[in-house]
Amino acid sequence: MSRLAPLLAVLAIALVVAWGWFRSPVPPAGPAASPTPPSATTPPTPAPAVVEYTTGPATPDGIGKFFHGREIAHVMGHPAIKWLERTEREMEEAPSKAIAAIDLAPDAVLADIGAGSGYYSFRLSEKVPQGKIVAVDIQPEMLDFLRKKSAELGITNVEPHLGTIEDVKLPAASLDAALMVDSYHEFSHPREMLASLHHALKPGGRIFLLEFRGEDPKVPIKPLHKMTEAQARLELESAGFRFVSNLRPLPWQHFMIFERP
Numbered sequence: 001m002s003r004l005a006p007l008l009a010v011l012a013i014a015l016v017v018a019w020g021w022f023r024s025p026v027p028p029a030g031p032a033a034s035p036t037p038p039s040a041t042t043p044p045t046p047a048p049a050v051v052e053y054t055t056g057p058a059t060p061d062g063i064g065k066f067f068h069g070r071e072i073a074h075v076m077g078h079p080a081i082k083w084l085e086r087t088e089r090e091m092e093e094a095p096s097k098a099i100a101a102i103d104l105a106p107d108a109v110l111a112d113i114g115a116g117s118g119y120y121s122f123r124l125s126e127k128v129p130q131g132k133i134v135a136v137d138i139q140p141e142m143l144d145f146l147r148k149k150s151a152e153l154g155i156t157n158v159e160p161h162l163g164t165i166e167d168v169k170l171p172a173a174s175l176d177a178a179l180m181v182d183s184y185h186e187f188s189h190p191r192e193m194l195a196s197l198h199h200a201l202k203p204g205g206r207i208f209l210l211e212f213r214g215e216d217p218k219v220p221i222k223p224l225h226k227m228t229e230a231q232a233r234l235e236l237e238s239a240g241f242r243f244v245s246n247l248r249p250l251p252w253q254h255f256m257i258f259e260r261p
């Protein structure tokens, strides 16, 4: 027995060491444990669920692709610049009231997404003398028009910018605000566009979303070129934006404000 004693002692030490190894206090790789439990008043924001597009027979004004059940409209081609620039626009849509309601710091950077002829971009540029309006469009002809008009008007803080159908192509957290006037409903890839806008806006950055009111049959615009507030909220909230308000200064359009949390 006495000859076995050193062997038993070595075996006991080995068992203690092995036990210590397997119950190592080193945490497994992964996010560090929070030192304090999450507050009951600020629940973590869940990642937005990916909503798939669906397809169906195209109606005459649509592309047969649906997002949250809404059929996406055809893109308005550049020959319609004349319609965007029509003199009756002020009387019909009161864009000057929308411009007055867009609140911007003098050094703010706003992206006018789907800027078209720049009807809004040029009028807003006066509000940001130390900032700029990034006029984003996917049609190079629209950007050519914007460049010519900037030169004619002597405006230097409207920056034409070519985006793609899926991406505004702007750096992360580079925008204080974004404006979409009658353009969102014709984005062929709204989910991707909203994700790229989320990336480009600063936290707290705002989206001003103007769309013809889908709830109002008196608004003389084709149904696919209108949106209801409920539909707009469904689409933008599911992309991670917070609904702030729907101001009602305009005769035909919603004036909705969303925020990147």
Ligand SMILES: C[S@@+](CC[C@H](N)C(=O)[O-])C[C@H]1O[C@@H](n2cnc3c(N)ncnc32)[C@H](O)[C@@H]1O
Pocket (backbone or CB within 6 Å): 075, 076, 084, 113, 114, 115, 116, 117, 118, 119, 120, 136, 137, 138, 139, 142, 163, 164, 165, 166, 167, 180, 181, 182, 183, 186, 187, 188, 189, 193
């Ligand atoms: C109906 S026009 C509105 C123009 C302008 N916002 C206005 O109210 O005068 C819509 C514009 O959105 C642009 N557009 C469509 N899809 C786009 C996208 N994914 N990204 C940027 N612009 C887009 C079109 O090329 C078109 O110039």
